[in-house]
Amino acid sequence: MPSPSSPSDFLRKALAMAVRNVRTGQGGPFAALVVRDGDIVGRGTNVVTTRNDPTAHAEITAIRRACSAIEDFELTGCTLYATCEPCPMCLGAAYWARLDRLYYAATREDAAAAGFDDHHIYEELSKPPEQRRLPMTQHLSDEAERPFEAWRNYEERVEY
C-alpha cells in the first residue's frame, strides 16, 4: 500500500484515526500526525479521559511520540497534520517543537460547536492576567531571578 503523500491524504488519515478513537472509547474526536520527508514519525489521538492526562491532546501526543522516535527535542523539518485547529496549549507546543508548518481540517469554531473549549481559552489568553477567569497572582518577585541566575552560571546548559 503506498504511503499517503499530499496534505489532504495525511489529513484524511488523521480524520479516520479520530473517528476510530471515538468509536473505540479512547477519548475525544481528535487526531494528529507528525510527518518528516513524507514519513509519519509520530501519531497521536486525544486520550485525556482514558489516560487521566488533561495534556494528552492529539497534537501533544503526536509531538511527544515523534520526538521520542527521532530522539530530539525539536521537530525542525517536520509538519503537523491535525484534524482540528490546535488549541492554545497545542499551538504553543507546536512553536516549542519548532515545527515547520501545520495543516488542519476543522476550525476552533467547529470544535466549540461540538462542545470543546478551545475558543474560550484563546480569549482568556489574550486578556491581561488580572481579567482572566483563572486567578493569577505574582509573589516573591524579588527571589524570582534565582533560577535564571543559576541558568546563566551553568556552563553546560543545553538551550532549547
Place this chain on the structure above:
Amino acid sequence: MPSPSSPSDFLRKALAMAVRNVRTGQGGPFAALVVRDGDIVGRGTNVVTTRNDPTAHAEITAIRRACSAIEDFELTGCTLYATCEPCPMCLGAAYWARLDRLYYAATREDAAAAGFDDHHIYEELSKPPEQRRLPMTQHLSDEAERPFEAWRNYEERVEY
C-alpha cells in the same frame, strides 16, 4: 519538618527545585507544584532537553503527575505554583486541567530576558493564523466534521 503552607512557602520551594534542576543538568530553570488542601500532589521541573520532550515544561510535568496521582483528568480544587508565569502551552494546560488558581514568581518578561521565548509565543497566538510565523493552512473543511459526528453519536462518550 512542617510542610509549607503559604503561597510564598510553596513558591520558595519551587524556586529551590528550579535552581537544583539547572545545577544537576536536568533542564531549564523552571519548576512547579500542584497543591490540594495544603498537600503537594504533583511536582515538576523542566526536562525538555533531557527527556527529548518539548512539552515537558515544569507546569505540564506537574499537572500530568498530579492527575496520575489522584487518578483524575481534572484538578478542580487544586492550585498551581510556578516559578515563572506560564507560557501559552502551560497556561492552556492549566485551563484544561480546571485548576482553581495559579501563583507565579518571575514574569514572562523575566523569562524573555533569560532567553526563553514565551513572550513571542504569546504574541504569535494573538495574531490571525495567516500572520503567524508558523504557516497554518486549512484543508478538507468538507470532511472535517466526521470526528465530531462520531462524537455526538457515541453514547458512552466521557466529556472533558
